[in-house]
Amino acid sequence: MNEYNLLIETSCVAQKYWQSVPAPWRGELLRIFSNILRDRKFVLAEQIVKDSKKIISEGEGEVQEMIDVCDFAMGLSRQMYGLTMPSERPDHRIQEIWQPIGVVGVISAFNFPMAVWAWNHALAIVCGNSVVWKPSPKAVGCAIMCKQAWDAACDAANLPAHDLLLILNEDIAISNLLAKDKRIALLSATGSTEMGKSLAPQVAQRLGRGLYELGGNNSMIVSQSANLELAKRAIVFSAVGTCGQRCTTLRRLIVHSSIYDELLISIKSAYTKLVIGDPMDRSTLVGPLISFDSLEKMQDVLNICKANNYIVTGGTPIPTLGLGYVNPAIVEVTEQCQLVQEETFAPILYVMKYETLSEAIALQNGVTQGLSSCIFTDNIQEAEIFISAVGSDCGIANVNIGPSGAEIGGAFGGEKETGGGRESGSDAWKAYMRRMTVTVNYGKDLPLAQGVQFDI
């Protein structure tokens, strides 16, 4: 507890200093940092593979995602614009100024052990905040390497205060401390919906700010007019990539009945050709699940599927390769039952049929989560309906692209039980600031708004 307090106090002191450093200088530090990341790309990616067990190409992609968001934040450092508004009062003007919010607490998960932190960190830093980071206990090595890279950037920039502090403590009680702590101006938490539901009320209790990126149950609608070859590639990458452990992983495939059989045959055939093995081997496409627990959970779910008479293809563990290795599974379901409603963090793809687009959209929206969604169609009306107000209810809705693998330029996050937060690109930076409305009177009189008279 004392150690925790010391850490937060140190972070508060760093933030006080950091908030008065001009934003373009803060951006300059991120430029130095992103160059260090470029130099260390491979070793960082290797550590990601060690901790998260994703394949090396995805590890390198994750480091690239960090580089991209740092570059984005550096550009932002001269563009954190506030609006100006006309005032109803003579000789007055109104303006918005974005101010640093304070200390940002970041809780991240094992599956993107560096990039999700980097999204938060880069924006928090350019906005003038300090960061306290509680990484996943499964990815402590990644956190230490990020901290070393950040410290190297601070040293190169001759910064007196190193404003990133790590909490390397497995205890869930630490997350609760962060949630309850008034000194944490913003708590950005990535993980399960269950975790979010336990942290959010504690943050709300003190009327603090929370940014939640929680569970997903992402879908793809494949229409009768889709390019099935493209769809197949997108399905396989987004369903089995990262061994089904992205929050954006494709979990539900909603296929028009007229092409259902054809598409299913082609996906099943692609699944048989998947190279499963050592994630450091460049020919591997699927590494192991993060833990034996995850494998067991996946097996439990598949057993229930079988008991429900759903057709299950794949899903068998491959102990000869090692702990956690498994064939990705395809489950043909006849309804969106309770199992399909839940996010199982493993490569299980539920496949179902639809007849009309509105039925497909209802299925897509008929779960509690709202992160990512997509449609494969060459019919412009279908595509436009899908992204219209009556279409997908998710934070991310793609056309002819799978639900995973977003670029950093857009805002990332989802609706409903995904938590509503937005990180990364677009104007997500505003969550890391407090909005100050400033009215300036440059006249010689004191008129009141709304014409109120109050003569003394």
Ligand code: UN1
């Ligand atoms: C996550 O799984 O928490 O869009 C993040 C994607 C990645 C980020 C995933 N860029 O799949």
